[in-house]
Amino acid sequence: MIAQVVHAHRILTPHEELHDRVIVIQDDRITAIGHRDEIQVPADARDIVARDTIVVPGFVDIHIHGAGGHDVMEATPKALSTVSDRVARHGTTSMLATTVSAPPEETCRSLAGIAAYIASPENRPSRHRSTAEILGIHLEGPFISSARRGVHPESALEAPSIPLLQKFLTAASGTARILTLAPELPGALELIDSAVNDGLVVAIGHTDATYEQTQVAIGRGAKHAVHVFNAMRPFTHRDTGVIGAVLTHADVTAEIIADGVHVDSPAVEILMASKGCDRVILVSDGIAATGMPDGDYHLGAIEVRVSKGVARNAEGRLAGSTLTLDRAVSNMVQLNVSLIDAIRMATLNPARRLGLAGKKGVIAVGADADLVFLNQDLTVAGVMTRGVGPE
Numbered sequence: 001m002i003a004q005v006v007h008a009h010r011i012l013t014p015h016e017e018l019h020d021r022v023i024v025i026q027d028d029r030i031t032a033i034g035h036r037d038e039i040q041v042p043a044d045a046r047d048i049v050a051r052d053t054i055v056v057p058g059f060v061d062i063h064i065h066g067a068g069g070h071d072v073m074e075a076t077p078k079a080l081s082t083v084s085d086r087v088a089r090h091g092t093t094s095m096l097a098t099t100v101s102a103p104p105e106e107t108c109r110s111l112a113g114i115a116a117y118i119a120s121p122e123n124r125p126s127r128h129r130s131t132a133e134i135l136g137i138h139l140e141g142p143f144i145s146s147a148r149r150g151v152h153p154e155s156a157l158e159a160p161s162i163p164l165l166q167k168f169l170t171a172a173s174g175t176a177r178i179l180t181l182a183p184e185l186p187g188a189l190e191l192i193d194s195a196v197n198d199g200l201v202v203a204i205g206h207t208d209a210t211y212e213q214t215q216v217a218i219g220r221g222a223k224h225a226v227h228v229f230n231a232m233r234p235f236t237h238r239d240t241g242v243i244g245a246v247l248t249h250a251d252v253t254a255e256i257i258a259d260g261v262h263v264d265s266p267a268v269e270i271l272m273a274s275k276g277c278d279r280v281i282l283v284s285d286g287i288a289a290t291g292m293p294d295g296d297y298h299l300g301a302i303e304v305r306v307s308k309g310v311a312r313n314a315e316g317r318l319a320g321s322t323l324t325l326d327r328a329v330s331n332m333v334q335l336n337v338s339l340i341d342a343i344r345m346a347t348l349n350p351a352r353r354l355g356l357a358g359k360k361g362v363i364a365v366g367a368d369a370d371l372v373f374l375n376q377d378l379t380v381a382g383v384m385t386r387g388v389g390p391e
């Protein structure tokens with residue numbers, strides 16, 4: 001057993017804020033947290049001193065397409081390890097590889113490749129390699145609205161189909177976690193029933209649904225909404241639509257892309273005011289260009305040009321982002337959200353959404369040793385992924 005002890009001045013668990021505690025780590029787990037004098041520290045433990053940094057759980061990104069020049073749809077070990085290694089530098093220690101709408105055979109090939117990677121040793125950090133763990137797959141499409149498809153190719157969209165979903169789930173070998181769909185499409189409600197029955201989180205997104213259509217879908221078990229405000233029927237006071245339903249149903253969790261580009265600040269504030277800090281989840285929607293210079297990239301098979309960090313397709317539509325969750329947290333703090341609440345939205349809330357409370361997104365006994373050491377300016381000073389790191 002390799003024992004490590006983090007001597008932390010300030011910890012956001014983020015259930016609470018703790019001061020001057022030690023975190024004991026054995027291999028890849030947290031085994032104790034407490035005051036120095038009340039904890040049995042193994043004699044040969046490696047000491048990690050976090051005097052000037054803030055220790056928070058590793059970020060959990062449930063909506064990310066790529067980073068470091070690669071897209072998860074490539075689904076090769078090289079592509080997936082590049083994405084995972086790159087985002088780990090920004091504090092993301094676990095993630096859902098997120099697909100975009102593509103022809104079914106292509107999607108199945110990607111799902112199979114990602115599933116194989118998830119099962120492989122490469123999906124685990126090793127002695128000198130900090131890497132984000134791919135926890136599963138988020139299927140963004142293809143059962144989405146043509147009117148609100150964003151950059152998803154029209155030709156790749158599909159009518160809701162239980163047999164096609166089953167095909168995807170088979171290809172994904174039990175690793176699919178979230179299915180994003182448009183609930184107003186014919187057959188969507190039956191698809192929601194089927195997906196919920198298979199244990200998926202059903203997410204509302206890329207949708208032109210009315211308030212009533214969304215309400216019915218929520219009642220059938222669609223309890224999550226992807227990148228709220230983006231690729232949704234707009235809100236107006238007599239046609240509040242999908243946004244009206246998402247904002248007023250307390251049991252629905254809401255993703256937000258807090259990059260300062262996708263959504264204006266007042267919209268983020270409206271979301272916070274109506275959902276509260278326990279129901280908002282920070283996501284990156286990051287693409288291959290994340291952590292890379294401006295230039296030409298792909299999102300799935302879609303050509304994307306990145307200029308000043310903003311990704312658009314040929315028609316000028318936003319095509320994902322180059323956001324990382326460290327910046328998303330920092331951006332929320334700029335909007336006067338408390339740091340502990342901003343951290344919660346990048347850690348505890350997404351972990352809960354995936355049913356991983358207690359294992360991911362929290363600093364607690366029994367949780368995976370995924371830690372981020374933040375400087376006072378909220379940049380990342382160091383990262384530990386399942387006991388590996390910081391360097």
Ligand SMILES: [Zn+2]
Nearest residue numbers: 140150227231
């Ligand atoms: Zn999207």
